Amino acid sequence: MKDLKHDLLVELLRIPTTKFPEEIERYMLEDPLYQASIGPSTLKADLRKLVGMEEYSDVKFKIDGTTIPAHLCLLIARNCVFSTMFESGMREAESRCVEIDGVSLEAFTNVLFYMYSGSLGGSPSFAGYVELLTVADRYLLEELKQECARVLAAKVQPSNSLSVLSVADGCNLVELRGKALDIISRHFHQISTQIQGKSER
Numbered sequence: 001m002k003d004l005k006h007d008l009l010v011e012l013l014r015i016p017t018t019k020f021p022e023e024i025e026r027y028m029l030e031d032p033l034y035q036a037s038i039g040p041s042t043l044k045a046d047l048r049k050l051v052g053m054e055e056y057s058d059v060k061f062k063i064d065g066t067t068i069p070a071h072l073c074l075l076i077a078r079n080c081v082f083s084t085m086f087e088s089g090m091r092e093a094e095s096r097c098v099e100i101d102g103v104s105l106e107a108f109t110n111v112l113f114y115m116y117s118g119s120l121g122g123s124p125s126f127a128g129y130v131e132l133l134t135v136a137d138r139y140l141l142e143e144l145k146q147e148c149a150r151v152l153a154a155k156v157q158p159s160n161s162l163s164v165l166s167v168a169d170g171c172n173l174v175e176l177r178g179k180a181l182d183i184i185s186r187h188f189h190q191i192s193t194q195i196q197g198k199s200e201r
Helices: 006-013 017-030 032-036 043-049 072-078 080-087 091-095 105-117 126-138 142-155 161-170 174-186 188-200
Strands: 059-063 066-070 097-099
Touching: 043 105, 059 105, 066 072, 066 105, 072 080, 072 105, 080 091, 091 097, 105 126, 126 142, 126 161, 142 161, 142 174, 161 174, 161 188, 174 188
Parallel strands: 059 097
Antiparallel strands: 059 066
16 A cells, blocks of 8 residues: 555545445556556457357358358347347247348448457448448447448548438438538539439430
8 A cells, every 4th residue: 555646545545345346447547557567458359350250159140141150248248139139039049040131241241340349340342331331220330330421421422422312311310411412412413414314324
């Protein structure tokens, strides 16, 4: 105790006994000296290795003729849709096998990478981000949904503005919808000409 700073010691003595473990951990994490003693974590990279790993898996996804093994504890911890699915006595809870329809293998694999590690497994194309946004909305992955919306907002242009407007409406993204409408209003003649040209083919 003699090595503790006076101000810190005073704060610790004010903490109720029942809350002491969580509070001491908070103080330690806020201490620059303690932070400096912790090396770079490999947690994210280690979790990414688990995506599609058969070993220790206890649930499977079937999509586009491909079976992807997964780990139930991570799915339940990271996603309320899968948590409800596997804890409510649904058919999938018994079979431990989930059929995924209406989603490409690439998009769903990226969703798994995101649920396991908080980042995607690759760099989707523009169309890939559009699909990923709809999948994130479907599985209530709000952070992924917002990240996809941010990427699409930066990439919207006259040639894809109608697609962006459609997905923004479908996923109830007000800001993205506004960005698409702004592009459409400023390039209305160009977009109308493109639509007319396609209809005449």
